[in-house]
Amino acid sequence: MSSLFSKTITLGRELKITDEEFRNLRDFIYEQCGIYVADNRKYLLENRLGNRLKKLSLRDFGEYYYFLQYDSGKREELKKLFEVITTNETSFYRNPPQLKVFQDNILSEVIERCRKAGRKKLRIWSAGCSTGEEPYTIAMIIHELLGQDVGSWDIRITANDLSQRVLESARKGVYSDYSLRTTPKEIIERYFDSDGKSYTVRPEVKRLVHFGQINLKEKSQLKMVERSDIVFCRNVIIYFDDEMKRQVINAFYDNLKPGGYLVIGHSESLHNISRTFKPNHYPGAIIYQKEA
Known part of the structure; x- marks a missing residue:
């Protein structure tokens, strides 16, 4: 029904x-x-x-x-x-103001930091990736920033969800018009192949993303995720009570490298949940940082 x-x-x-x-x-x-x-x-x-x-x-x-x-x-x-x-309402380039901050401020800074350290290695975790729109969007933004240089980097986006069904769909990377409703036209042209009925994510985007099942309740599973420069967990913790929120946010804190960033949903907040992160305020977004 x-x-x-x-x-x-x-x-x-x-x-x-x-x-x-x-x-x-x-x-x-x-x-x-x-x-x-x-x-x-x-x-x-x-x-x-x-x-x-x-x-x-x-x-x-x-x-x-x-x-x-x-x-x-x-x-x-x-x-x-x-x-x-679980609710799997999502789309590519969801919440453009937040993603603009991610591209122009957060990801740019992390990439520059890596370059200065002589380390062309980038790790991003998409926790609660649903049918794949979020991690693929992140991969497209990385391509936009690095351009032809992307091939010389060691990049891995770890994309996890609780549901095996949505992960199977994500791995296929085939989407309808509805999933692309918030996506800029030029991005669609650059990173998707279309047969007129559906849109398929191109291989150069797919190869950056690695999907796997994870239960955020299981601490042992969270500890197995490689340490990240940036963690995305948007519109997930709204389904948890305060105790579970604290447990998950603490796991993200432990996973992040010093100076790393946590991106949560634009309507979500860590207020009364955690004081370990520093909130950085930008026009249209608050991004949380683990201080170095």
Whole structure:
């Protein structure tokens, strides 16, 4: 069912989630991946999980909770659960003012710092990359800044997400007009091939990006990411409670090299979450920095 607010009908009747079922599933989801579903969003689980119950021929949300814990197919179902509870609304060149600051101020400074140190090596982490628009955008901006010199650099953009399904889509690098709705025309012409129906990211952009599944709840997985010059985590921590936000932000701090930068969503803030980062104010954006 396409609408988040539509009624869920299973086995010929309207299926409602009880308060106990909601608490059990909400706590289970939080324990697995850190996403917190507030009490006033009970409808979200009711609507998004309804089709999973229908697919599995389960009678109610209590049976689904039991299935996630004890059924032999629980591991595969957990992947499906991650897919339906995460939101993947994104586009190329999303929030242009913030990306302009990233290109003109942040990335330019980091590249110049690397050059002065005699180190043509750049590491960027896109945590919560969804279907790939963000890391590919970063790769295009790098191409714009470095031009023909890009081939002489050791560049790796690590792009992670919780959902295997969106990662499979990201690796293909094929997109519709809708994904490019905020992309400058000249960028589309330079970095995409089109057959008139879809747009495919060109190989020179793809080779900078490496996709992999990660659960931001798992500290051991976060520690395995190579230390970064810049971390992007836009419109992700809004799904976490304060404790989980602090845990993730601290992991980003530990991952960043001294002087490195953290880019979060333009409507997000580290206020009351972390005082370890220095907020740098620019027109249209605040970028957080780990002091050297």
